[in-house]
Amino acid sequence: MFKSLIFYKYKTILILISSITAISSIFLITSLSGGIVTMYSNMLRSDGDIIITQKGVADTFFSDVNRTIIPKIKDINGVKDVYGVIVGAGAIGTLPIAGIYGVTDNRMSRYRLLEGTYPKNIYDVMIGKKIDTILNHPKEITIFNKKFRVVGIFKSDIGFENGGVVITIDSASKMFHKSASFLLLSLKKLDNSERIIDKTKYLSKDIEVKSTSDFIQNYNQFKIIKISGFVIASISFFMGFLSIVSIMSIVINDRRYEFGIKRAMGISKFKIIFSVLLEVIILIFIAYIIAYGLSIFLLDFLQHIDKFQGYLSGEITLTLGVTILIGSIIMGVIGAFIPALIASNIDPIILIHQGN
Amino acid sequence: MLKVEDLSHFYGREKILDNINFELKDKSFTILTGESGSGKTTLLSIISTLLKPTKGRVIFTDISKNNSLDTIRNRYIGFIFQFHYLISHLTVLENIKIVTT
Numbered sequence: 001m002f003k004s005l006i007f008y009k010y011k012t013i014l015i016l017i018s019s020i021t022a023i024s025s026i027f028l029i030t031s032l033s034g035g036i037v038t039m040y041s042n043m044l045r046s047d048g049d050i051i052i053t054q055k056g057v058a059d060t061f062f063s064d065v066n067r068t069i070i071p072k073i074k075d076i077n078g079v080k081d082v083y084g085v086i087v088g089a090g091a092i093g094t095l096p097i098a099g100i101y102g103v104t105d106n107r108m109s110r111y112r113l114l115e116g117t118y119p120k121n122i123y124d125v126m127i128g129k130k131i132d133t134i135l136n137h138p139k140e141i142t143i144f145n146k147k148f149r150v151v152g153i154f155k156s157d158i159g160f161e162n163g164g165v166v167i168t169i170d171s172a173s174k175m176f177h178k179s180a181s182f183l184l185l186s187l188k189k190l191d192n193s194e195r196i197i198d199k200t201k202y203l204s205k206d207i208e209v210k211s212t213s214d215f216i217q218n219y220n221q222f223k224i225i226k227i228s229g230f231v232i233a234s235i236s237f238f239m240g241f242l243s244i245v246s247i248m249s250i251v252i253n254d255r256r257y258e259f260g261i262k263r264a265m266g267i268s269k270f271k272i273i274f275s276v277l278l279e280v281i282i283l284i285f286i287a288y289i290i291a292y293g294l295s296i297f298l299l300d301f302l303q304h305i306d307k308f309q310g311y312l313s314g315e316i317t318l319t320l321g322v323t324i325l326i327g328s329i330i331m332g333v334i335g336a337f338i339p340a341l342i343a344s345n346i347d348p349i350i351l352i353h354q355g356n
Numbered sequence: 357m358l359k360v361e362d363l364s365h366f367y368g369r370e371k372i373l374d375n376i377n378f379e380l381k382d383k384s385f386t387i388l389t390g391e392s393g394s395g396k397t398t399l400l401s402i403i404s405t406l407l408k409p410t411k412g413r414v415i416f417t418d419i420s421k422n423n424s425l426d427t428i429r430n431r432y433i434g435f436i437f438q439f440h441y442l443i444s445h446l447t448v449l450e451n452i453k454i455v456t457t
């Protein structure tokens with residue numbers, strides 16, 4: 001078994017390399033696209049059991065919700081607190097684009113201060129740890145041609161927030177010409193959420209109220225990211241599959257006398273198919289382990305590149321690891337099946353003609 | 357006992373074996389001779405179940421009924437080819453052991 005893999009080492013290495021490439025790219029694309037979705041979901045979820053967006057505007061980026069309803073929401077029984085958030089983006093200093101978050105005072109404490117204070121005045125800004133490093137500890141930064149005084153540096157568990165800046169919501173309102181992108185409600189008890197959603201809906205015709213988990217599940221941007229991730233992963237899967245089919249076909253052709261002898265000796269077709277599949281499964285398994293290590297290394301590496309401002313962050317969960325392992329083995333088995341079938345159907349009579 | 361009944365074989369249109377019948381007793385020793393190209397290898401390939409005859413049949417009494425062709429080849433037939441075949445990445449012993457894997 002191992003002997004044939006070692007004897008045909010050139011082709012073995014080819015199969016390994018193409019499988020490692022395919023499996024690693026599946027790992028990277030799924031974990032990175034999943035990472036973005038998870039980070040943004042976590043940002044919405046933290047202290048947000050219910051989310052309010054503008055009616056009919058599917059994207060949080062374009063949504064505009066009037067903050068004047070906040071006091072009325074606070075009066076609803078069971079509501080612990082209400083936060084207003086504006087998400088925007090723009091050029092910051094020498095960076096062509098970075099996230100700009102305007103948040104109400106009660107939401108500032110989500111950001112862990114490393115230095116200084118939270119922004120209070122309209123030209124105060126608190127900058128993420130990554131931005132601080134990239135811009136080399138600035139005292140002042142320019143956002144949309146306006147000078148802001150850096151009052152604090154924060155660190156967030158949500159990777160990409162470290163690559164952005166936080167300003168007061170009033171300041172962000174002026175900048176992006178809106179009251180709030182969305183409002184987040186935290187509840188005293190989660191089981192009240194249905195009732196509170198209904199009550200909140202009555203406060204304005206222009207808003208859409210959903211539980212945050214509901215919202216995340218139906219958020220179009222996430223769907224797009226997930227689908228593109230899935231499509232790219234499928235293409236990698238297919239490329240890996242094709243290379244296994246083609247390399248294995250060559251291998252089988254090289255080894256046709258071996259399979260011919262086995263058939264002449266009465267080794268069953270089933271056993272031959274099984275032995276070929278087993279060889280491929282072993283290779284795929286080795287490729288999987290290498291690809292897994294490589295992906296962890298690359299993900300860690302990408303996370304620490306300041307240029308990506310924390311957006312490229314992915315994690316390989318156990319479910320993802322197991323799914324990809326099963327997917328890879330399926331890729332190998334299907335890819336090797338036709339070559340294995342050809343091997344098992346090699347007519348031992350070829351051995352006789354060779355002699356004549 | 358080995359029985360060959362009404363055996364004919366064609367390669368395409370060319371008739372190589374024409375209605376052959378014979379029986380060989382258990383533990384007997386038989387030599388088959390013939391000119392080059394007369395069909396010895398073809399006949400032996402058919403007897404050893406490597407090749408399907410165009411017409412007629414080969415019967416191993418006591419064995420044929422209960423066993424597949426693979427099993428017959430694996431357990432009951434030895435064959436020396438005119439040309440040697442060994443799987444080059446295996447040792448001599450491993451080559452011999454293939455039958456039992």
Ligand SMILES: Nc1ncnc2c1ncn2[C@@H]1O[C@H](COP(=O)(O)OP(=O)(O)OP(=O)(O)O)[C@@H](O)[C@H]1O
Pocket residue numbers: 353356367368372390391392393394395396397398399
């Ligand atoms: N696969 C094949 N297709 C077409 N013709 C074939 C094939 N195999 C053998 N023949 C022809 O059948 C005839 C018998 O061949 P076979 O190999 O059985 O003869 P042989 O008696 O074993 O000869 P030799 O003594 O040279 O080994 C020959 O004329 C040969 O050219």
Ligand SMILES: [Mg+2]
Pocket residue numbers: 356396397398438
């Ligand atoms: Mg011959």
